[in-house]
Amino acid sequence: MDSDKKKKINRRTFLKGAASTAIAGSAVVTAGCKAKGLLGSSEAFALEFQEYFKKHYRLMTKAEREGTVARLEKLARLKQNITINVDTTEPAEKVLYGYAFNVTRCEGYMECVEACVKENNLDRKSNTQYIRIFEMEHGQMSPDQGDGKYFHMVPAEGHFYMGVQCFQCQNPPCVKACPTKATWMEPDGIVVVDYDWCIGCRYCMAACPYWGRRFNWNQPEIPKEEINKEQHYLGNRKRVKGMMEKCTFCIQRSRKGKLTACAEACPTGARVFGNLLDPDSEIRFVLENKKVYRLKEDLGTDPKFWYFID
Amino acid sequence: MKKDTTSKGLLSFIKDTLLWNLTGSLGYQLYLGILICLMLTGIYGYFIQFKLGLAATNMSNIVSWGFYISNFTFLVGVAAAAVMLILPSYIFNDKDLHKVVIIGEVVAVGALVMCMTFVFVDLGRPLQFWHLIPGIGQLNFPSSLLAWDILVLNGYLALNALIPAYIVFCHYQGKEPVGKYYKPFVFLSIGWAVGIHMVTAFLYQGLPARPFWNNPLLGPRFLASAFAAGPAIISLVLHVVNSRMGYKIDNKIFNKLRIIIVSAAIINLLMLFSEIFKEFYFPTHHSQSAMYLFFGLEGHNSLVPWIWTAISINLIGTIVLAINPFKEKQIFLMPALILLIVGIWIEKGIGLIVPGLVPSPMGEITSYAPSSVELYITVGILGLGMFVVTMLLKPALIIEKKYENEK
Numbered sequence: 001m002d003s004d005k006k007k008k009i010n011r012r013t014f015l016k017g018a019a020s021t022a023i024a025g026s027a028v029v030t031a032g033c034k035a036k037g038l039l040g041s042s043e044a045f046a047l048e049f050q051e052y053f054k055k056h057y058r059l060m061t062k063a064e065r066e067g068t069v070a071r072l073e074k075l076a077r078l079k080q081n082i083t084i085n086v087d088t089t090e091p092a093e094k095v096l097y098g099y100a101f102n103v104t105r106c107e108g109y110m111e112c113v114e115a116c117v118k119e120n121n122l123d124r125k126s127n128t129q130y131i132r133i134f135e136m137e138h139g140q141m142s143p144d145q146g147d148g149k150y151f152h153m154v155p156a157e158g159h160f161y162m163g164v165q166c167f168q169c170q171n172p173p174c175v176k177a178c179p180t181k182a183t184w185m186e187p188d189g190i191v192v193v194d195y196d197w198c199i200g201c202r203y204c205m206a207a208c209p210y211w212g213r214r215f216n217w218n219q220p221e222i223p224k225e226e227i228n229k230e231q232h233y234l235g236n237r238k239r240v241k242g243m244m245e246k247c248t249f250c251i252q253r254s255r256k257g258k259l260t261a262c263a264e265a266c267p268t269g270a271r272v273f274g275n276l277l278d279p280d281s282e283i284r285f286v287l288e289n290k291k292v293y294r295l296k297e298d299l300g301t302d303p304k305f306w307y308f309i310d
Numbered sequence: 311m312k313k314d315t316t317s318k319g320l321l322s323f324i325k326d327t328l329l330w331n332l333t334g335s336l337g338y339q340l341y342l343g344i345l346i347c348l349m350l351t352g353i354y355g356y357f358i359q360f361k362l363g364l365a366a367t368n369m370s371n372i373v374s375w376g377f378y379i380s381n382f383t384f385l386v387g388v389a390a391a392a393v394m395l396i397l398p399s400y401i402f403n404d405k406d407l408h409k410v411v412i413i414g415e416v417v418a419v420g421a422l423v424m425c426m427t428f429v430f431v432d433l434g435r436p437l438q439f440w441h442l443i444p445g446i447g448q449l450n451f452p453s454s455l456l457a458w459d460i461l462v463l464n465g466y467l468a469l470n471a472l473i474p475a476y477i478v479f480c481h482y483q484g485k486e487p488v489g490k491y492y493k494p495f496v497f498l499s500i501g502w503a504v505g506i507h508m509v510t511a512f513l514y515q516g517l518p519a520r521p522f523w524n525n526p527l528l529g530p531r532f533l534a535s536a537f538a539a540g541p542a543i544i545s546l547v548l549h550v551v552n553s554r555m556g557y558k559i560d561n562k563i564f565n566k567l568r569i570i571i572v573s574a575a576i577i578n579l580l581m582l583f584s585e586i587f588k589e590f591y592f593p594t595h596h597s598q599s600a601m602y603l604f605f606g607l608e609g610h611n612s613l614v615p616w617i618w619t620a621i622s623i624n625l626i627g628t629i630v631l632a633i634n635p636f637k638e639k640q641i642f643l644m645p646a647l648i649l650l651i652v653g654i655w656i657e658k659g660i661g662l663i664v665p666g667l668v669p670s671p672m673g674e675i676t677s678y679a680p681s682s683v684e685l686y687i688t689v690g691i692l693g694l695g696m697f698v699v700t701m702l703l704k705p706a707l708i709i710e711k712k713y714e715n716e717k
Contacts, residue, residue, distance in 0.1 A: 173519060176454065179454045181448045199436075203513075242434025
């Protein structure tokens with residue numbers, strides 16, 4: 001392993017030197033390649049080569065972040081012929097996001113699931129979904145007793161519905177488990193994944209008590225015209241096979257002051273999303289005035305996702 | 311034979327080892343050929359998996375670890391078990407076991423190579439492997455138990471490769487190895503062996519999300535089952551060495567190993583019984599995984615025949631080894647050893663990993679059996695392990711035998 005390490009360091013330092021001109025802008029690389037008469041695909045290869053050696057997102061300087069964003073946008077244009085906008089908006093001061101789910105109101109239409117799939121560019125091939133809706137019988141309290149695969153007219157008589165997604169724990173076991181620090185909690189409380197840094201070991205998945213994470217077993221496929229082009233580096237940007245992903249409270253929306261796609265899509269108003277630190281927010285009203293509860297509190301993960309009953 | 315230490319440097323050592331490894335009887339050549347075929351099967355499987363992603367396996371978002379991690383867990387135990395030879399031979403100065411301690415260490419190296427390959431093939435993005443390397447990557451140490459495991463396994467591999475390499479090289483030169491150069495590392499490796507298996511157990515034990523694993527008995531039970539299965543595998547290797555490689559191994563050694571195996575196997579069975587009692591005397595919501603393993607849930611009972619087979623052959627193997635009905639002929643114990651190894655392999659492999667993940671935290675139940683690609687790759691890794699053991703063992707034993715004769 002030691003010799004391997006040395007080799008990698010050498011390659012890396014070599015690359016740093018070699019790429020110092022290229023890093024200023026992919027235009028240089030483009031010009032260089034074209035001058036040599038190489039094909040466009042080799043240009044994409046050059047970009048991907050640089051992407052391979054990039055740092056962990058949290059260790060990048062501002063210029064390095066701009067560099068990778070430029071490369072990702074360029075790659076989307078070259079490989080898929082689409083124009084995307086990859087955002088790197090930082091968390092705002094005095095913001096801690098939280099979520100509340102009204103068990104009385106939800107009627108199981110699953111509009112939220114569909115909105116989430118579209119907003120977050122989830123794989124259509126394996127039918128990946130961040131949100132699960134469980135149909136519960138009265139007397140049940142935990143989704144693991146409910147039916148997560150119902151397929152009939154809703155709402156069904158004598159049943160109620162519970163939505164489950166990543167609960168954005170304030171003490172997240174997944175973050176502790178990750179061997180490469182590829183997943184962490186942002187200051188605004190969102191647990192994110194640096195997709196490019198993830199090695200796909202799936203230890204975070206085993207550590208999650210809420211089944212909040214999804215793995216890309218196959219190469220994800222999304223019809224070109226359905227790709228959401230407004231993206232965030234830590235949110236709905238392109239993933240490839242072997243990466244872990246999860247709900248990010250629609251980081252590409254929430255950091256711009258918008259509601260998450262699920263909360264916006266809900267036809268019954270069962271979903272409440274907002275800033276826990278803002279005393280005038282709807283979520284604070286719910287927490288202060290309703291009877292709220294959380295799942296598996298005994299595990300001490302401190303989820304920022306509450307259920308409440310009207 | 312006169313000693314010619316000056317001319318025997320590192321270069322001739324490497325040359326001789328290669329020569330000894332490549333030459334041999336027709337049977338030996340055939341054996342090497344088979345191992346190479348096994349490895350090619352693995353490479354073929356990995357090629358498919360690399361192209362399709364882990365979708366080529368039967369793992370899913372529910373059973374997110376499968377056959378690879380099961381085998382990894384079992385083999386960490388085999389690697390750790392070398393300590394059962396090192397401890398008596400170096401601490402209690404047991405002359406018999408000292409003669410075969412190198413074989414135990416070589417088996418440990420083979421097991422560790424397999425362990426690391428199993429983890430590597432389980433990665434979704436193997437090309438990003440360098441993200442783990444401290445310095446250029448980001449190792450989440452000491453927070454992540456997986457980071458701990460990577461460190462202890464590599465450390466143990468270094469110890470178990472370098473100590474015997476030094477001793478064998480000295481013997482090759484006809485010199486007595488200098489105690490102060492390697493003895494401290496021997497003592498270190500004894501503690502380290504316990505460490506690798508405890509850390510691997512903590513990998514699972516440290517997850518409150520999985521009640522089946524989140525059990526303080528897991529670590530000690532890992533050690534007990536390892537100290538049964540590991541020496542059992544070493545006994546099998548010793549038998550091959552004894553009958554095929556012309557390196558005489560005394561019946562006394564087999565007997566000593568048998569006693570170690572029986573003691574560990576009985577402790578393992580006791581702990582298993584304790585776990586079963588806890589799960590079924592007053593079944594709680596957390597006993598679902600055990601229910602799934604032993605009786606099946608909602609028609610998903612693919613593991614049921616496996617676990618009952620495992621427990622039965624575990625018991626039979628232990629009883630036969632304990633009673634030892636063929637006092638003089640140790641060879642008749644080999645089938646019992648194989649039963650015990652297979653029993654522990656099932657129980658600690660797939661019988662531990664899959665029920666930990668089923669039912670999912672959202673209560674969903676599914677069945678899992680390895681896909682053909684997973685089987686190909688596993689066969690390949692097994693071939694690799696046997697290849698490594700053979701390549702290390704053959705020259706080591708030739709040198710040891712020569713050294714004995716010269717003395």
